[in-house]
Every structure is written in C-alpha cells, then in structure tokens.
Amino acid sequence: MRKINLFWMLGLFLAFILASCAKPPTQEMDAAKAAVEACKTEGADIYAKDEFKKLSDDLQAALDQVTAKKYKEAKQALIKIKADADALKATIPAKKEQAKNEAIAAQQEARAALDQAKALLEKAPKGKGTKADIEAFTADLKGLEDSFPEIQAAIDNGDFFGAKDKAVAIKDKANSIAQQIQQAIEKVQKKK
Amino acid sequence: MEVRATKVTFVLLLIATIACREAPVLPEAEAAKKVEQRLWEAGASIFIPMEYEIFRNSLRIARIREIHEKNRFFLFRKLDGIKAEYQRILAQGEKLLQIIEERREEKETALFSSLQEVENLLSRLRVICLSINESQRIRQRITGAEVLIAVAQQKIAKKKYQEAEQSLFLARQQAASARQIVIRLFERYVDENYLNLWQKLAQETITDSKREKSLAIIVDKLERKLILYSGGEIKSIYNVGLGRFSLADKIHAGDEATPEGKYKIIKKIPTSKYYKALLLNYPNEDDWRRFAEMKKRGLIPPQVGIGGLIEIHGGGQDGLTHGCIAMENEAIDELFRIVEVGTPVTIVGTLKRDSLILKLVKEL
Structure with missing residues (x-):
C-alpha cells in the first residue's frame, strides 16, 4: 500500500515538474514573426492580400495560444505558419512580375494609342482653315505626352497597379482624341 | 476484488x-x-x-x-x-x-461630388477654349486633369479611396492652373475700365460715321465679328478669324496679337497672299508712343521692332493669323467693293459685356 502511495506521489511530482518547466516556443515565435514580416517586406500585403491576411490571423491565433500557455499547440502552429509564410513569400516575385508585365503592356498600349492619334493628326489636311483645330488637338496630345512619363515613374517606384491605371486612362483619352481628329478630318473633307 | x-x-x-x-x-x-x-x-x-x-x-x-x-x-x-x-x-x-x-457611402458621395466639381470646371474651360485662339496651354492642362480624373474614377471603383483622393487632388491642381491662365487672359475683358474704353472708342466711331454719313468698321475681337457701319447704322456683320494671341493688344512684332485702337484703311490690295487685303495704318501714333515707353522700361527686347502689315484679308475665317483680321473670300469680296482708303477701322477687345464667354469666365 505504501509502495502504491509513493508511486502516486512520485507521478504527481513529475507531472508538476514537467508542467511548470514547459517554456514558450520562443524560437518558433521569432521565426514565424520574422517569416511573416519578410513576406510583408516582399509585398505580400499588396500582391497576395487575402493570403497574407490569413497568415497574419494565424500568427495572431498562435500567439494567443502562447498567451494561454498552450505551448505544444502553439509550437505546431508557429512551425506551420513559418512554412506557409516562406511558401507565400516564394510566390510573390512571380506575382510582382506579372503585375509589372501587365503595367508594361498597358504602357505600350497607351504609347501605341498616343502614336496613332499623332499619326492621324499628321495626316490631317493642313491649311489656314484647319490650323486652329490642329493646334488645339496638338495641345490635347501634348497634355497626354506630359502625363505619359508618370506611367514609367510609377513602374520605377514599384507601383505597378497605379501605372496600369494611368496607362489605361491615357490610352482611353488618346483614343477619344483620335476619334475627334477623325471627325474633324471628315468635316473638312466634306466641305471640299 | x-x-x-x-x-x-x-x-x-x-x-x-x-x-x-x-x-x-x-x-x-x-x-x-x-x-x-x-x-x-x-x-x-x-x-x-x-x-x-x-x-x-x-x-x-x-x-x-x-x-x-x-x-x-x-x-x-x-x-x-x-x-x-x-x-x-x-x-x-x-x-x-x-x-x-x-x-463608405459618405466617402464615395464626397469623392463623386469633388469629381463632379472638377469636371464642371473642366467643361467650362473647354467651352471657353473653343472661343479663343490662346487655348494650347489651357487644353494641355485640361487633358492632363481629365486623365487624372479617369484614374480617380478607376480607384473609386476599386475602393482605393486614398489613391482616388490623391489623383483628384492633382486633377484639381491642373484644373486650377488652367483656370489661372484663363483668368489672366481675360483680365482686361472683365475690367470695367477697359470695357468702358472700348465702348467709348466704338461709340465715337459710330457717331463719326453718323455725322459724316460715312462708312466705318468696328472689329469685336472676343466676338470675332467685323461690323460695317454706314451713316451710323449697321450695314453688315461678318465672322472673322484673328491672331494666335488675339485677346492681347498688339505691342511688338512677332507677338501674334491683333492690335486695338482707332485705325484706318491705307491701301486696298486686290491680289494678296490671302486673296484680297485691306492694309491698316498699324502702328498708329498711340502704338508708337506705347512701344517707345515699353522699350524704355526694358519690357521689349532691343532688337524687337513694333511690327506692321496688319490687314483685313481673305483666306477664310477659320485660320489663325499673325495678328491680321481674316475673312471668308466672299466676305472680303463684298467689303473690298464697299470700303475706300481712309475708312476708319476701330478694333476693340469686346463690346458685349454680357457675352456667354465672359459669363463663363466670371463664373470660374
């Protein structure tokens, strides 16, 4: 009987020691936090918004488990978060490249539309009667030319979405001016 | 157990x-x-x-x-x-x-209202541009602002309100810059002193025409009209084209402005580069006096002359001139037949104080 009691006491003592000696998974915490931060630095909050939000939430949940002293579960979660963050980070360059390519393609389309409008204006019949119109359209196109370098500036700053938006706006405006030039040419031709 | x-x-x-x-x-x-x-x-x-x-x-x-x-x-x-x-x-x-x-609704409403405000300003500026020859710098800015507005609209659609605000701010700056140019261009046209002076010059010309039962011409630059008077009564009104910087008064050679003041026809040219032409006595005494004063004050470079050869000519009213008054060939034919050397030609900024364009400028 005494042996049994001793056995129980020893068991309880060991359990107490083990429980009080459990430490927060500091290393895993630091590693997961650093991995998520690296992900953000890479641009995950811009190029993979939803995935990054989930990752941040998971990190917060794991840190909450640490606060609640659920170290074992927290450790497992933190290890997974680090792996997920590393995996997400690895996908960002491709996403960035895709956004950059889309911005460059939009920039080229804007350039083409602008050049097309200019070429059309070049073809417009020149004379005293059309001089004012030609100068007016030239001014419109100059306004677009002045705006055009802003696309490249946005690309250079890594603002690929902004660059694309600007390029689309310039392309649309150039097409609209080209249409007006065409109408003016037709008007002059009809007069003749 | x-x-x-x-x-x-x-x-x-x-x-x-x-x-x-x-x-x-x-x-x-x-x-x-x-x-x-x-x-x-x-x-x-x-x-x-x-x-x-x-x-x-x-x-x-x-x-x-x-x-x-x-x-x-x-x-x-x-x-x-x-x-x-x-x-x-x-x-x-x-x-x-x-x-x-x-x-979000409040934000979008505010953004759309600001957008509308800038768009309204731009459309008023566009209308003004259609009536003047000095529109290049204004149109450049309007186009720039329109691009920024289109970007702002895209940003609103994507719920990127902060970026939309930024684009809108820049659009407003461009529009304000265009507005400033227009206001400077029209400074004299909304100034009562100038309006009174032009009115006085025109009235004197009409009174002289009435008293002497003679012909007289008045050119309203802003309205782009040439009005032929006979015995103090309007005989005909013609549309005209003017200099590239026609809103300004001509000061010196190369400024491409149409002069203002009292002139007269000094020569009838039946065959000219622009069909037929009526040569005016620009520069007159007033022009010379002002030119000398400005030169003395260093406002005109030493090598620049006062200019000359300001004509009423044919070639079409749609064109831009270097300061001359251009008419359709049929119109100059008619005028050429009627007027004589010595016919007074009074050129003024405008006589119409309540014109649509001035109303638009005042509302800017």
Whole structure:
C-alpha cells in the first residue's frame, strides 16, 4: 500500500515538474514573426492580400495560444505558419512580375494609342482653315505626352497597379482624341 | 476484488477519455471570426481604424479566455460566459459593418461630388477654349486633369479611396492652373475700365460715321465679328478669324496679337497672299508712343521692332493669323467693293459685356 502511495506521489511530482518547466516556443515565435514580416517586406500585403491576411490571423491565433500557455499547440502552429509564410513569400516575385508585365503592356498600349492619334493628326489636311483645330488637338496630345512619363515613374517606384491605371486612362483619352481628329478630318473633307 | 479493480480502471479510463477530448469549436467563435474577415474586406482599417483595433482586441481576449477555459478539466469548464462574450463581439461587428457602409457611402458621395466639381470646371474651360485662339496651354492642362480624373474614377471603383483622393487632388491642381491662365487672359475683358474704353472708342466711331454719313468698321475681337457701319447704322456683320494671341493688344512684332485702337484703311490690295487685303495704318501714333515707353522700361527686347502689315484679308475665317483680321473670300469680296482708303477701322477687345464667354469666365 505504501509502495502504491509513493508511486502516486512520485507521478504527481513529475507531472508538476514537467508542467511548470514547459517554456514558450520562443524560437518558433521569432521565426514565424520574422517569416511573416519578410513576406510583408516582399509585398505580400499588396500582391497576395487575402493570403497574407490569413497568415497574419494565424500568427495572431498562435500567439494567443502562447498567451494561454498552450505551448505544444502553439509550437505546431508557429512551425506551420513559418512554412506557409516562406511558401507565400516564394510566390510573390512571380506575382510582382506579372503585375509589372501587365503595367508594361498597358504602357505600350497607351504609347501605341498616343502614336496613332499623332499619326492621324499628321495626316490631317493642313491649311489656314484647319490650323486652329490642329493646334488645339496638338495641345490635347501634348497634355497626354506630359502625363505619359508618370506611367514609367510609377513602374520605377514599384507601383505597378497605379501605372496600369494611368496607362489605361491615357490610352482611353488618346483614343477619344483620335476619334475627334477623325471627325474633324471628315468635316473638312466634306466641305471640299 | 479483481472485478472491482477492473471497474474502477474502466471508470477512470472513461473519465480520462472524456476529459482529454478536444473541446468542440464554438459556433459563436467561428461567426465572430467571419465578421472580423468581413470587416477587413470592407476596409475597416481605413474607415474605422480605432474601432476595428478595439474589435480585434476584444476578439483576441475572448479567444484567449476560450483557450483557458477549454484547458480546464471538462467538468469545470464554463463556456457560457465566453459564448456571451462572442455574441457581444458579433453584435459589435455587425454594428461596425453598418458604420463602415455608411462611411463608405459618405466617402464615395464626397469623392463623386469633388469629381463632379472638377469636371464642371473642366467643361467650362473647354467651352471657353473653343472661343479663343490662346487655348494650347489651357487644353494641355485640361487633358492632363481629365486623365487624372479617369484614374480617380478607376480607384473609386476599386475602393482605393486614398489613391482616388490623391489623383483628384492633382486633377484639381491642373484644373486650377488652367483656370489661372484663363483668368489672366481675360483680365482686361472683365475690367470695367477697359470695357468702358472700348465702348467709348466704338461709340465715337459710330457717331463719326453718323455725322459724316460715312462708312466705318468696328472689329469685336472676343466676338470675332467685323461690323460695317454706314451713316451710323449697321450695314453688315461678318465672322472673322484673328491672331494666335488675339485677346492681347498688339505691342511688338512677332507677338501674334491683333492690335486695338482707332485705325484706318491705307491701301486696298486686290491680289494678296490671302486673296484680297485691306492694309491698316498699324502702328498708329498711340502704338508708337506705347512701344517707345515699353522699350524704355526694358519690357521689349532691343532688337524687337513694333511690327506692321496688319490687314483685313481673305483666306477664310477659320485660320489663325499673325495678328491680321481674316475673312471668308466672299466676305472680303463684298467689303473690298464697299470700303475706300481712309475708312476708319476701330478694333476693340469686346463690346458685349454680357457675352456667354465672359459669363463663363466670371463664373470660374
């Protein structure tokens, strides 16, 4: 009987020691936090918004488990978060490249539309009667030319979405001016 | 004895199994998590950053309490309090979603109203541009502003309100710059002193025409009209084209402005580069006096002359001249037949104080 009691006491003592000696998974915490931060630095909050939000939430949940002293579960979660963050980070360059390519393609389309409008204006019949119109359209196109370098500036700053938006706006405006030039040419031709 | 021990072991095992069982996920916790996601998607960090932070902290605290509670021996777990806390958070989340929706609507309304304001200004400027020859610098800025407005519209559609505001700010700057150019161009045209002076010059010309029963010409630069008077009465009105910088008064050679003042026809040229022409006596005495004064004050470069050869000619009213007054060939034919050398030609900025263009300029 005494042996049994001793056995129980020893068991309880060991359990107490083990429980009080459990430490927060500091290393895993630091590693997961650093991995998520690296992900953000890479641009995950811009190029993979939803995935990054989930990752941040998971990190917060794991840190909450640490606060609640659920170290074992927290450790497992933190290890997974680090792996997920590393995996997400690895996908960002491709996403960035895709956004950059889309911005460059939009920039080229804007350039083409602008050049097309200019070429059309070049073809417009020149004379005293059309001089004012030609100068007016030239001014419109100059306004677009002045705006055009802003696309490249946005690309250079890594603002690929902004660059694309600007390029689309310039392309649309150039097409609209080209249409007006065409109408003016037709008007002059009809007069003749 | 053995049977009893087996029974005790069985009960202990049963208790241990139940106690070690993973506590079920609270549906309230899941719902709160979903609301948090919805808040994020709705742009809580933009519209209600503080409230969103408080919400997230409440959710965290509830989650930590939940973990603590689930850590307890199953018989001692008290999840009702946690559930109530989650329900409170849920209700708070729904309220915040409503606030975001209201603020989003407010934001969009404000943005669209600012957008409309800039667009209105740009469309008024565009109308003004159609009536003047000096539109290049204005149109450049209008086009730049229109691009920025299009970008702002794209940003609003993508709910990127801050970026939309930025584009709108730049568009407003461009529009303001265009407006400033227009205001400077029309400075004299909204100045009562000038309007009175032009009125006086025109009235003197008409009175002279009436008294001497003679012909006289008045050119209204802003209206782009040439009015032929006979015996003080209007005989004909013609549309005309003017210099590239026709709103300004001609000061020197190369300024491409159409002069203002009292002139007369000094030569009739039946065959000219621009069909037929009536040469005016620009520069007159007033022009010379002003030119000399400005030269003395260093406002005109030494090598620049006063210019000359200002004519009323054919070639079409649609064109831009270097300062001359251009008419359709049929119109100059008619005028050429009627007028004589010596016919007075008074050129003024405008006689129409209430013209649409001046109204638009004053409203800018």
